[in-house]
Amino acid sequence: MTELQWLFAILAGLYACECLGWIRRGSVAFSSMTGRRWRVQHPTSVIGNHRGGLVLAMPLPPLGGLVVANQLPFSLGPDGVLFFVAMNMNPGWRPAQSGRFLAWEEIVKLRLDGKKLLLGREKIHAATTTTLASHLLQLLSMLAKLGSEQRGPAIKQMLREALDTKRIATLAVNLRARMKHIRLLANILFVHVFVVAPVLITLVGIQVTWLGLVIVMFALTFSIATLFHRAHREFYPKATDDRFTHTLTTGLAVATSLRAHDILSRPMLETFHPIAVAKVLLEEKRFRAFARNLLLDLRHPMLPSCPNAHPPAAFTENYFRRATLEITEAWLEENGVVCHDLCRAPVPLDRTCHAYCPRCESQFMSAESCCSDCGGIELMIFQPQR
């Protein structure tokens, strides 16, 4: 390979890295090719671990879109906060969690250091973005200040707000409008870098073309950076450090500039529950499949449901999971989904299957065993078909 071919290969490699994103377990990415039809992406276990995994944004024009929604990384109750949630909406491992319990009286001097939540000098949680970390800090600080009898209603209100589909739909529309020109310029930049530049250099020669190609490339990256800065200030007014860093890299690094729309969109819906984002973005059939898995997991969580034997910790886990289940089921019914029908038992794959796991729906020949993939959940026996 010539030096020029190496240069394009390195640029393509850098761009491929920009298309990959790391998300935590307990998070779900929604990706789209055109911004209209969306699909679910869970953190992959092929290139991932018990903490998270990779997701892939659409690498080719029209460059698509990517948003990420998260479940809360802790259980909340009237007595305190447990850094563990039993729910696991992703296939495979449950997210790695400390299981530490803090009474609300201990939540003093809580502060932020970038993406980290610190209690004094000790790190108690690391979020994936600074905006999400800021949201979690506000949430914990607000609950810590309330009286114990006020916390239950406040927690339930917070759970309902995370399911606000009207707000999600409004944000999605605003995002699409704001990203329109950024994505158009990114597509032009993609064609310029990976099609026009190699063709012109091959046909005409680098000595004649390099200056014009570089000027056009930086004109495009600076335009993208300018639009990105404006949109970021509108959507994330307090994230000044993030805005400075991202604007700088978007203006100077071509590979980052090509994915500027992802940097903008990815945290947009991060404080909403994935099931509500799924309701807004997915087609009805895909939404119901997603909701079914999530509801089965909520009703039959992977075991152990609480790793901390301390009674207030176990109470908080149970309180939060039951509150989440109650509010999610009510929300589904409001949205025309009959939970009983949604969670209907599976049909046996063949005559040898006598039992199934109520969480992951794996089927078994004997009801004597349990589902080891779900931590030892007791199996349910297939009822005779009428």
Ligand SMILES: [Zn+2]
């Ligand atoms: Zn199972």
